[in-house]
């Protein structure tokens with residue numbers, strides 16, 4: 001494995017891609033090759049950094065230098081000055097709006113200072129199209145622990161103790177929902193990820209799927225193990241082509257590594273995952289309408305009960321959770337319910353990914 005001395009992380013989320021981040025990546029690679037630095041400096045196209053207003057963003061590690069609004073024409077200077085001579089390009093650094101001073105290290109930026117990243121922990125750090133990078137940051141460790149060390153009831157207890165509530169809008173306690181679905185007797189059950197994200201201007205779920213698709217896949221497998229399902233479905237709106245592309249790549253890589261499929265990690269547990277596309281109707285984010293849409297019926301809500309946990313997709317017990325809800329699961333298993341429970345409000349634990357409407361940027 002190459003021991004890189006420096007990493008150049010480029011935001012490859014939808015927003016920065018629209019501002020030529022692919023071209024920036026290509027040019028960085030071209031210049032690094034020209035100076036024969038390709039074995040010392042690695043260029044990584046990551047998911048969203050959250051600070052879309054200032055994109056495209058290029059972050060340099062190990063020093064955390066945070067370049068904003070980078071253009072392909074800036075790349076030559078970044079390589080010649082920063083990479084080769086170790087002198088950060090001052091004009092591209094973030095300027096603090098209150099002090100008007102350049103901030104070189106992203107850790108010193110007000111925008112990031114108060115953030116605790118749980119659901120977004122890998123976004124902006126890893127290449128979402130490379131399962132090895134997810135695994136290097138404890139990826140699939142939580143699933144391994146659940147399948148080999150914990151019973152479904154023990155996992156559900158951990159999720160209940162964590163105080164996690166659904167992030168899709170209703171705020172239903174996640175562990176309790178899993179328990180209800182588990183306790184319904186049926187040979188065939190389903191896990192559904194609600195990636196419809198119909199709220200106008202919202203892109204929290206899209207950011208997670210574009211930047212860290214494996215976290216959702218891993219969580220869905222854990223949920224399936226708990227409730228006794230062997231099939232997962234991600235209902236995702238067709239307007240999210242990049243998230244769909246990255247999910248497809250992630251599912252394929254997880255299958256190739258035996259992380260989903262038959263007899264996962266030799267435990268006898270089977271879990272397959274498929275995508276279903278929505279046509280962008282807001283109402284189809286509501287779970288009963290979503291299920292009807294997946295069944296090929298008109299996307300209309302129906303009265304509850306019956307709840308999907310009892311009678312959902314094709315009339316079978318179905319556990320529906322939001323993307324962000326799922327993205328919290330592996331971290332809760334890895335760090336423990338007690339750790340998660342210390343963060344958040346009295347009645348709702350953990351963090352919330354949110355949009356800062358004024359500037360259309362995202363905080364955690």
Ligand SMILES: Cc1cc2nc3c(=O)[nH]c(=O)nc-3n(C[C@H](O)[C@H](O)[C@H](O)COP(=O)(O)O)c2cc1C
Nearest residue numbers: 166167168170194196197198285286287321322325
């Ligand atoms: C009109 C309407 C639209 C909704 N849209 C979404 C959506 O886009 N994404 C989502 O996750 N939940 C949405 N919900 C909530 C879902 O019905 C459901 O409660 C949620 O997906 C459950 O997941 P959670 O427990 O993880 O929050 C919507 C609800 C209503 C009433």
